[in-house]
Every structure is written in structure tokens, then in C-alpha cells.
Amino acid sequence: MVKYPNGTFAAFRKSVGEPTFKKNQKSNYYRKNINFSDRGMTLEQMINESNKFYRLKEIAVVHKKPTPIQIVKVDYPKRSRAVIKEAYFRQESTTDYNGVYNGYYLDFEAKETKNKTSFPLKNFHEHQIVHLTECLKQKGICFTIIGFTSLNRYFVTPANVIAKAWWTQNKSSVTLTEIEEWSVEIKSGFQPTLPYLEAVDYFIADRKSKNGKYKI
Template sequence: MLTGVKSMVKYPSGSMAAFRKPANKPKLRRAYHHKKGVNFSDRGMTLEQQINESNKYYLEEEIAVVHKKPTPIQIVKVDYPKRSKAVIREAYFRQASTTDYNGVYQGYYLDFEAKETRNKTNFPLKNFHEHQIFHLAKCLKQDGICFTIIGFTSLQRYFVTPASFVIKAWRTKDKSSMTLKEIEDHSIEIKSGFRPTLPYLMAVDHFISVRKVNNDK
């Protein structure tokens, strides 16, 4: 299920893309057929739903403990009705200071952010907020395993990209997006499946093995 870095599929850029024929039709057909055979696909779930389901699976199977962080809220007013639970009547969204997900897997600290796009050829870097990039950089300094999960929903393709690459791209002057090719070249591609829905720990296993080879740990 885990596939490594693939050769680039040359999608034409621009808004006419959907009306053009793919450059290498037979390959795409084969890929489509293969997918139908072995995958349950993403079943219309958002990327967040897929990750939450995967985390639930990992938790139940005692494979990893990863949770999505709640949205930070500034609570101003709470009512305590009689014989009923407390109701928050006035509250405001606060700026988060971390990524959405973190947890522990075989002694390793995991930290990641998930983003999806309907784009077919690139991922706009403005989708990452400054606090997310800063947080990932800080966790990297503490030797956490930090990455992003990028979903190209129109293509049903999902990439686990090391935070180091995303941070570098984000910090590059005048760079507004990562191309699909760049993401393919620097990521582990994972296929949407059944249990877990999105087996992102297979990519983490790869990062851990690379780290072990490099004697970082």
C-alpha cells in the first residue's frame, strides 16, 4: 500500500486542465483500475475525517496514541441552567499556537498538520499559517518526527511530507506554492484504504528507518 516517490504525472496547469486529455492516458487508466481493485478509496470523507478515523484505529489497536487538538476558545460567559448542563453563551475563537495533531508512536513524538486542496498541479503555501510553520520548526529542533499530510482531493492522492521540506519551501522568497512534482519528489505517498483509512504511520516508519541509518537516534 505504501508507494515511494513516483515519476511525475505531467498535469497541464491552468484552469483548462480538466478539459484536456492526460498526457499519458494508458498509465492513468491502469492506475485507476488498480485502485478500484484494492482500495476502499476515501469514501467521500474529508482529509480530517480520514485522519481522525485512522487515529481511532491506531489507538484501538494500541499502535499509536495520536489526537487532534481541540480548537482553542476564549470563554466569556457560561450559563448554568438548573437540572441541565452548562451552556457557553459567549466565546471567541483564539489563534492556535501549534499544529492540529500530535502524539506518541514507539517512543517517538509525532507532530503534524493536514491540508487538502482541489488543485491538481500544486499546493499553495499560504495554506500553512505562520504559527504552524514555527511550531513544526520548534518540534524539529527537539527531534520530533514532524510532517504534513497533503491531500490532493481531485486526484485522490495523499502525501506525507517531512516538515523540513515544507518549512524550507515556505521560507523561500517569492515561492507561492509547492508543485505536485516537488511534493512527489520529497514525500511518501500513501493510499487511502480501509483500516486504517489513511495509513500515515507507514510513512513515519520510513522516516524512523532513515533516522536510524543516519544515527540520529
């Protein structure tokens, strides 16, 4: 059993700026007949494989963040095997991944849903939204990779889009249509398995543009 610590971040409940872009853009990297989700690979596994490829090719250094836990109770059903029965998070986790790409700090979360029409915002914790907002203020490139597993579709969604939706009162989800409008869709391939840096390139170019849409 793993328990989250208590805590509130009500002081951070403020607008992060409404995105003004409404046109979906797609990655140029596309392998039609290769779909790793059909081979039993989870979104996390796809990202981990992609990160390994990026690191070996010296393109980027991105790692999954470890979650520090305090082990309280351990059983030893066999001498060579230990089973953790109870543990607590030492501190609240932030996001899944962070790293560096072309001199830019990356910080992002990975989420999956079986829903075909929307993405439930309950999949995010408040401290994760706060963390992404704080990183955005420090000019980090922050986003969420959202996988619609039933549709075999993957989107890289800017963090400010998710944050604004999360803080909106009485809004429990982001529709697929909204995600299509506000995100960069990517396709699973061979190497890298999930080319999310294609979307990051869009965000970086947009940041440099005088008339940027993404505001990331």
C-alpha cells in the same frame, strides 16, 4: 466570527536545511478499489478514523489538538440550542495532531487542496511553521499530510520540506512534482483508513541510517 491574535515571528526566519532526497517512495499498504474520499470522508475524518484504529490496536496514541477559544457572544434561538455569534482564540493554534508512536513524538498538520498541480503555501500560518521547526530541533517526527482531493492522492511530506519552501522568498506554492519527489505517497484503505504510519516508519528508518535522505 473567530479572530486570530496579532503577532510576528520574524526572529525565526532562518533556513531549516535543504532536503537532499529526490526519489519518491510509496507505502506498501494499498487497497486498489477502496477510496474513502469518494464516500464523502474528509482528510480530517480519515485521519481521525485511522488514529482510532491505531489506538484500539495499541499501535500508537495520536489525538487531534483542541483549539482553546474565548466565547464572547451567544444567542439562544431556542431554549435547547445555543449559537455562538462571536469568539476569539485564546492563543494561536499550532498543528492539528500530536502523539506517540514506538517511543517517538509525532507532530503534524493535515491540509487539503483542490488544486491538481500544486499546493498553496498560504494554507500554513507562520506560527505553525515555527512550531514544526522547534519540534524538529527537539528530534520529533514532524510532517504534513497533504491531500489532493481532485486527484484522490495523499502524501506525507516531511516538515523541513514545507518549512524551507515557506521561508523561500517569492515562493507561493509547492508543485505536485516537488511533493512527489520529497514525500511518501499513501493510499486510502479500510483499516486503517489512511495508513500514514507507514510513511513514519520510512522516516524513522531513514533517521537511523548513516546515509539518510529525509533529514527529519
